[in-house]
Ligand SMILES: NC(=O)c1ccc[n+]([C@@H]2O[C@H](COP(=O)([O-])OP(=O)(O)OC[C@H]3O[C@@H](n4cnc5c(N)ncnc54)[C@H](O)[C@@H]3O)[C@@H](O)[C@H]2O)c1
């Protein structure tokens with residue numbers, strides 16, 4: 001059996017997991033790959049005293065790995081945008097295949113990196129970057145190749161889902177975030193997790209591969225979970241919904257919806273049961289219908305599982321000098337469509353609205369008439385007793401699907417009524433029909 005040489009850049013959570021699993025399962029992996037996958041160099045800022053690297057040379061200079069002529073596959077696990085970009089482009093220039101878990105890099109610099117890789121005749125693989133251990137890129141790029149994909153919706157940030165899950169049990173935000181960081185789930189800058197940036201990176205990649213469009217991260221809409229209150233979580237539950245932080249990409253004739261925000265989902269739907277660090281991606285294809293991919297979205301060995309699957313794909317190419325490659329986004333580069341990302345005003349969604357009304361006769365009728373003037377149909381309405389006994393009553397409304405523009409105009413009018421108090425809380429909702 002041929003040897004294929006791998007160099008690892010970055011020996012943190014994912015780098016450590018990759019090293020350990022590659023060693024533990026070496027025989028199984030060799031059997032699948034048809035070659036021996038050998039780690040011949042590791043570089044990272046610091047060596048780890050909790051790991052035994054055996055006789056694998058270690059250095060603190062990651063560019064040593066990409067400049068080592070013996071290395072066939074460079075595994076980029078340092079994270080971040082700029083150094084990772086330089087490292088990956090240097091590896092490509094040196095004729096090496098690249099495996100990365102870095103969705104920020106692919107979402108922002110993927111178009112440039114894929115073009116460079118095509119030019120050099122090498123592959124760049126990024127399965128671990130999207131929904132961690134779940135082989136969802138394999139499913140979208142290969143398993144669903146016969147479908148026109150109409151929409152993709154997913155819980156694609158483990159840290160955020162972990163926080164929302166624990167908040168339902170009444171635990172404070174900051175304490176749960178610290179726990180997710182200690183478990184190695186969070187990004188170096190955890191606002192990427194909490195504010196939806198990390199999920200938007202992954203959604204950008206899913207949308208590009210699902211719909212056959214270039215990566216357009218700069219146009220993705222992101223709203224985080226930091227404004228979600230236990231109050232709205234409880235009321236959503238009473239309406240039969242659960243609040244999840246979703247990435248949603250929908251293909252419409254006019255363009256693409258690309259958005260990450262807290263979303264009410266029916267409690268009876270499978271996706272509402274996805275808790276903790278687990279991720280799930282729902283994909284709607286015209287032939288297959290809805291499929292859902294579920295599993296660990298973060299963590300050392302779970303992510304390593306996806307990194308190694310990509311190493312195996314690249315190793316097969318090296319060992320067999322094979323030209324058989326799946327295009328980066330699953331579509332031949334000249335088949336990518338120039339579809340624009342729609343503005344948020346143009347997206348379509350259902351909405352949960354919480355209006356603080358003054359307890360006066362006729363206020364409900366005024367609210368209903370404003371919604372109706374804007375063409376918004378009400379799915380359900382709930383008027384709560386005033387908890388503060390201060391004459392202010394929460395009115396909770398779930399709407400049918402409308403255009404966000406209609407809701408924005410209606411909210412402006414609702415807020416300007418003398419019978420309402422303060423801003424209207426608005427959370428988008430999906431029924432996955
Ligand atoms: N942690 C997860 O569960 C997870 C899951 C999926 C994807 N990812 C992605 O995997 C990548 C790595 O994440 P991680 O959680 O392992 O991070 P980490 O911080 O645990 O590990 C990164 C390692 O790279 C080293 N490093 C960074 N820059 C370097 C440089 N310039 N020179 C030398 N060493 C450098 C750091 O010292 C650290 O040891 C990121 O892109 C992340 O988004 C992580």
Ligand SMILES: N[C@@H](CCO)C(=O)O
Nearest residue numbers: 157158159186187298
């Ligand atoms: N920080 C990311 C890691 C996996 O991409 C998450 O929590 O989902």
Ligand code: NA
Nearest residue numbers: 127130132134
């Ligand atoms: Na994955």
